[in-house]
Amino acid sequence: MPHHSAKNAPGQSNGGLSSAQDNLAGLRGWYLMPVVLVALWIYAIYRLGTLWEIYEDYRFGWFVPLLCLALFWERWKCRPTPDTPHPSAGIFLLFYGCGLTLFAGALFLDVLPDWRFAGWIFGPSVVSLTLISIYFWGGRKGVWHLAFPILFFLVAIPWPLRLEGPLIFELSHLNASLSAGLANLLGTPCMRQGTLIETGGGMVGVEDACSGIRSLQSTVMVALFLGEMFRYHWLRRLALLFGGMTLALACNSVRTTYLVCTCDQHGNAAVNLHHDEAGLTILVATLAGLLLLTWLLRPRRPASTEKNRSADHSVAPVEKHYPTSSPMPRSVMAALLGLVVCLALGELGMELWFRSTEKAALATTPWIFQLPTQNLAFQERAIPDRTREMLKYDEGQNAEWQDAAGHRWQIYGLRWLPTGSRYRATEATSQARGHAPEVCLRNAGMILQTNLGTKVLDHDGIQIQFTTERFLDHGQGFHVLASYWEPRATAYEARPQGVPSTSLGLQQALQGIKNHDRGRCEKRVIKIGVWGMETDEMAQAALEDCLLHTLAKPTPGKT
Numbered sequence: 001m002p003h004h005s006a007k008n009a010p011g012q013s014n015g016g017l018s019s020a021q022d023n024l025a026g027l028r029g030w031y032l033m034p035v036v037l038v039a040l041w042i043y044a045i046y047r048l049g050t051l052w053e054i055y056e057d058y059r060f061g062w063f064v065p066l067l068c069l070a071l072f073w074e075r076w077k078c079r080p081t082p083d084t085p086h087p088s089a090g091i092f093l094l095f096y097g098c099g100l101t102l103f104a105g106a107l108f109l110d111v112l113p114d115w116r117f118a119g120w121i122f123g124p125s126v127v128s129l130t131l132i133s134i135y136f137w138g139g140r141k142g143v144w145h146l147a148f149p150i151l152f153f154l155v156a157i158p159w160p161l162r163l164e165g166p167l168i169f170e171l172s173h174l175n176a177s178l179s180a181g182l183a184n185l186l187g188t189p190c191m192r193q194g195t196l197i198e199t200g201g202g203m204v205g206v207e208d209a210c211s212g213i214r215s216l217q218s219t220v221m222v223a224l225f226l227g228e229m230f231r232y233h234w235l236r237r238l239a240l241l242f243g244g245m246t247l248a249l250a251c252n253s254v255r256t257t258y259l260v261c262t263c264d265q266h267g268n269a270a271v272n273l274h275h276d277e278a279g280l281t282i283l284v285a286t287l288a289g290l291l292l293l294t295w296l297l298r299p300r301r302p303a304s305t306e307k308n309r310s311a312d313h314s315v316a317p318v319e320k321h322y323p324t325s326s327p328m329p330r331s332v333m334a335a336l337l338g339l340v341v342c343l344a345l346g347e348l349g350m351e352l353w354f355r356s357t358e359k360a361a362l363a364t365t366p367w368i369f370q371l372p373t374q375n376l377a378f379q380e381r382a383i384p385d386r387t388r389e390m391l392k393y394d395e396g397q398n399a400e401w402q403d404a405a406g407h408r409w410q411i412y413g414l415r416w417l418p419t420g421s422r423y424r425a426t427e428a429t430s431q432a433r434g435h436a437p438e439v440c441l442r443n444a445g446m447i448l449q450t451n452l453g454t455k456v457l458d459h460d461g462i463q464i465q466f467t468t469e470r471f472l473d474h475g476q477g478f479h480v481l482a483s484y485w486e487p488r489a490t491a492y493e494a495r496p497q498g499v500p501s502t503s504l505g506l507q508q509a510l511q512g513i514k515n516h517d518r519g520r521c522e523k524r525v526i527k528i529g530v531w532g533m534e535t536d537e538m539a540q541a542a543l544e545d546c547l548l549h550t551l552a553k554p555t556p557g558k559t
Contacts, residue, residue, distance in 0.1 A: 053423050068152050069149075071229065072146065080142075082137060087135070102122060111509050111512035126153070152224060172195045175206050215248040215251065219248040227241070258278055366554060393431070396414045412525070437469065441478075449470045449471060450470050452469060456492050457544070464484070464526075465485070477532060485523070490517065
């Protein structure tokens with residue numbers, strides 16, 4: 001009997017070791033899944049980062065993936081025993097379809113980095129691919145348990161303009177109405193005109209940034225996060241969400257009321273001084289109020305129940321379940337590896353498609369910006385720091401002078417160098433193409449009277465596009481020529497115009513793809529202004545002549 005027992009012991013030991021080795025061998029195939037998903041999410045952050053950089057209201061998007069990871073880890077620690085999935089052909093077709101949609105979204109974001117609709121093509125594709133991968137591992141039970149941390153990522157994608165625009169409009173008017181009424185109750189006489197509030201010290205405008213949309217978006221994100229982190233019941237989550245939104249709007253109305261009272265007592269200069277300070281204070285107050293609301297909504301459990309729950313956990317600890325002891329099916333492995341290969345090939349294809357044209361543009365003959373130093377009273381001036389920060393150019397010059405007829409002139413020459421960075425290219429394209437003169441001139445008190453048209457000038461092999469406009473500057477005529485240059489002739493093709501919409505964005509994206517244009521080439525802008533010209537024809541001829549004299553071929557060895 002003892003001999004029999006001794007004989008069986010090694011057999012039992014070998015059997016246990018063999019079983020452990022089988023489990024480890026089975027798990028090895030599943031190690032591929034987290035590697036693929038981590039790579040997918042890094043790629044998602046890289047692509048969506050341009051939207052977060054362009055739209056300041058969504059800068060919090062950089063932190064959302066970390067919050068998703070924290071929520072996922074909390075869910076993962078209490079994961080249930082996974083189902084045994086039986087992926088059908090339809091599931092694999094859905095997986096491949098999401099992969100194609102992901103590539104389309106990445107391509108559109110490469111061409112139009114500020115297109116929100118492209119973000120809503122790309123982001124949900126990342127979420128869907130992640131959920132399908134979790135289904136491959138743990139079936140429906142695994143997807144249901146881990147879905148919220150994955151879906152939470154969608155709060156980082158900028159809301160569609162069709163939703164955000166009307167919401168900002170309504171919030172702005174609501175904020176102005178509440179603030180004006182509250183200020184009058186506090187003894188500050190004021191009158192509301194749309195989104196403007198008039199006081200004895202000046203006007204306070206409730207603009208887009210002051211509408212409350214920023215605090216509302218941030219509150220929605222934090223409320224969803226806290227409700228999930230503390231695993232509240234869905235009724236408590238809804239109470240936390242709507243309570244937080246109400247708190248955000250109320251705090252923003254208090255902020256605007258404070259600025260109205262400040263304007264009435266100290267004027268608009270004081271409003272500009274305290275604007276950002278008040279915004280930060282209200283943001284902190286909103287988050288503090290949201291934390292307090294979270295605490296008030298916490299479930300009430302008797303102390304004895306808590307002790308019993310702790311005792312139960314100490315006696316019967318939660319068993320850790322591993323995904324499966326069977327190896328990853330070859331079909332699943334092929335799908336995951338195929339996703340990685342397709343993304344790599346897609347990125348390589350986009351680089352080859354656009355980079356060839358970008359390299360050809362770099363090889364074109366450059367030109368230099370030449371200031372008209374021969375004119376009377378010529379004086380080069382420094383560009384204000386605020387303008388430099390706003391336009392984010394690489395090189396810039398500014399000068400003023402007077403011609404022989406006594407007309408006063410001013411000129412700006414700005415240059416954005418070619419870049420391989422998507423974020424830098426997005427900034428350069430937005431400022432060089434989108435910053436129209438009427439924006440700054442209107443803020444300076446000038447009135448746009450007429451647009452004299454757009455032309456493309458060909459001078460000594462240099463093609464440059466310019467638009468001439470006439471403004472009224474305190475009763476005096478002021479003509480402005482705004483020119484734009486890129487080293488590609490297709491840059492001057494008429495871009496599809498119209499009310500922002502999905503179809504318009506698609507047309508612009510397809511034009512960019514056809515022209516191999518994703519905005520990474522060099523860009524130059526020259527803006528020339530002259531006061532007091534008698535007629536539009538005289539002003540246009542003088543401005544064009546001045547533009548020609550600023551374009552000069554570089555001497556050998558210089559660019």
